[in-house]
Amino acid sequence: MTDGRREGRDLRVLIADDEPDVRLLLRLGLRHHQIDVVGEAANGLEVVEHCDADPPEAIVLDLLMPRMNGFEVIPVLQRDHPEIGIVAYTAVAGDFVRREMSRLGIPLLLKRGDATPLAEALHEAAARARADAGR
Amino acid sequence: MADPGGGAESGEVAEALAALNAARGRFIAVAGHELRTPVTTLRGLAEELAVAVDPPDPALLTELAPAILRSARRVEALLDDLLLATDITTVLPVGDPEPVELVSTAHAIWDAMGEPEPLEHTGDGEAEVMMRPGAADVLLERVLDNARRYGSAPFGLDVQGKGDRVHLRISNAGAELAPDDVGLAFELFYRGEAAVTSAPGFGIGLPVARALARQDGGELWIEPRAGGGLDVHLELPVPR
Numbered sequence: 001m002t003d004g005r006r007e008g009r010d011l012r013v014l015i016a017d018d019e020p021d022v023r024l025l026l027r028l029g030l031r032h033h034q035i036d037v038v039g040e041a042a043n044g045l046e047v048v049e050h051c052d053a054d055p056p057e058a059i060v061l062d063l064l065m066p067r068m069n070g071f072e073v074i075p076v077l078q079r080d081h082p083e084i085g086i087v088a089y090t091a092v093a094g095d096f097v098r099r100e101m102s103r104l105g106i107p108l109l110l111k112r113g114d115a116t117p118l119a120e121a122l123h124e125a126a127a128r129a130r131a132d133a134g135r
Numbered sequence: 136m137a138d139p140g141g142g143a144e145s146g147e148v149a150e151a152l153a154a155l156n157a158a159r160g161r162f163i164a165v166a167g168h169e170l171r172t173p174v175t176t177l178r179g180l181a182e183e184l185a186v187a188v189d190p191p192d193p194a195l196l197t198e199l200a201p202a203i204l205r206s207a208r209r210v211e212a213l214l215d216d217l218l219l220a221t222d223i224t225t226v227l228p229v230g231d232p233e234p235v236e237l238v239s240t241a242h243a244i245w246d247a248m249g250e251p252e253p254l255e256h257t258g259d260g261e262a263e264v265m266m267r268p269g270a271a272d273v274l275l276e277r278v279l280d281n282a283r284r285y286g287s288a289p290f291g292l293d294v295q296g297k298g299d300r301v302h303l304r305i306s307n308a309g310a311e312l313a314p315d316d317v318g319l320a321f322e323l324f325y326r327g328e329a330a331v332t333s334a335p336g337f338g339i340g341l342p343v344a345r346a347l348a349r350q351d352g353g354e355l356w357i358e359p360r361a362g363g364g365l366d367v368h369l370e371l372p373v374p375r
Contacts, residue, residue: 019172021202025179028195091171111171113178 010036011126016047016070017062017089022111026060029115035122044068051081058085058126060118063097074104083133085125089118169213177206232265232351234374237303241275241292248279252288259294262301264371266351274347274355277340278367282307286364300353300370308364317359321345341367 013035015026020042027037038056041047043065051059059077063070070088077084088101088108101108107121180203187195238261245254264271282290286307293304321342341357344367348355353371360366 019176021176021180021206022172024198024202025176025183028183028199029179091175092168111175113175113180113182115179 010034011058011123012036012038012056013122014039014041014047014050014056014059016041016044016059016065016073018042018065019062022062025113026115026118030060030119030122033115033119033123035119042066044070044073047073048076048080051077051084055081055084057083058087058122058129060089060122061086063088063090071100074106078104083129085122085127085129087118087121087125166213170210173206173209173213177203177210180206230268232267234263235266235271237262237264237271237275237301237371238292238294240271241279241305244272244276244279245290248283250283250290252290254279255289255291257291257293259296259301262294262296262303263374264301264351264353265374266347266353266371270347270351274344274369277344278305278355278369281340281344282365282367285309296373297370299375300372303369303371305367305369306360306364308360308362311363312359312365317357344369 011034013030015023015030015037017023017026023040023042027040030037038054039050041050045068047059047061048068050056061070061073070090074086074088077086086106088097088106089111090097090108091111093101093108093110098108107125109118109121112118180199183195184199184203186192187199238256242254242256266274282305286309289306289308291304291306293306295302295304341355345355348369348371351371353369355367355369358366358368
């Protein structure tokens, strides 16, 4: 195991999605995977505000959100909060989205009803961000 | 039989078909995106429901039930539009225009929608126009559904004869429209910000309605109402 689960505590995660029912689903689904959802955001501005006030260890980031979208949020977080692991989570991903996430080094997952792959990706992203920030 | 205007007409048909093909591509992209989120959400919430009932967790069930219903309704509404959009290439009816009375047709459609608020009728008692078979039903259904989904009461239907044409104004109260929403309302698959956040849909109602009006020599346009809401204006030729 390569993440915070070794330490016997839950991973602190922020959920960012403009759909309230998606946030509800993620909040419920992730609790089975040693994840503590510490906050929710409905747009990119709320993500930045939340991370500045109380940085989580990882973020589930929807890419299409009003006011400030995920593509705009990622560079801000990488600059100001490199210790936060980011997982991009989107309904559909065309070539542009796949290329852009690859270029930014952000793991990309398609939305699913099963939270297991997302939980795994969050634990791994958090562990990697911690390791990178500690170098 | 030779048709002196056939060249121009076939050019228009080719242009229309190209536009429809482009629209179909946009539609597939929009449909995939719009449907995937509620479908995956529905599946995940149903899995959580299975957990919440054994042993029963009343608080969780109270939270899950309305969320599942919202997602299911969203899928249902999106599928309704999907069926209509799939039919866009054939929605323009064939046949010769024939007399059709729009006031009674509008009220029948409104009643069938089950909208509790009345459709208040003012002006002339009847509005007989010339349209191809079935066109008036589809046109009015799209306009009235648009008013009901994105507007609020009072809903109005005003009829005024204007020589060889009839003018209908279908109105609703509601939020003020952004200037971009007015300009792009007839762009296929365009949905204003207020529409996106208030009700599911693909943004095809008004474009389809206008295409039907124009096919039979009429016109359809919109005007934001002072203080909020929308007027949809429709003009069509009367029988000679």
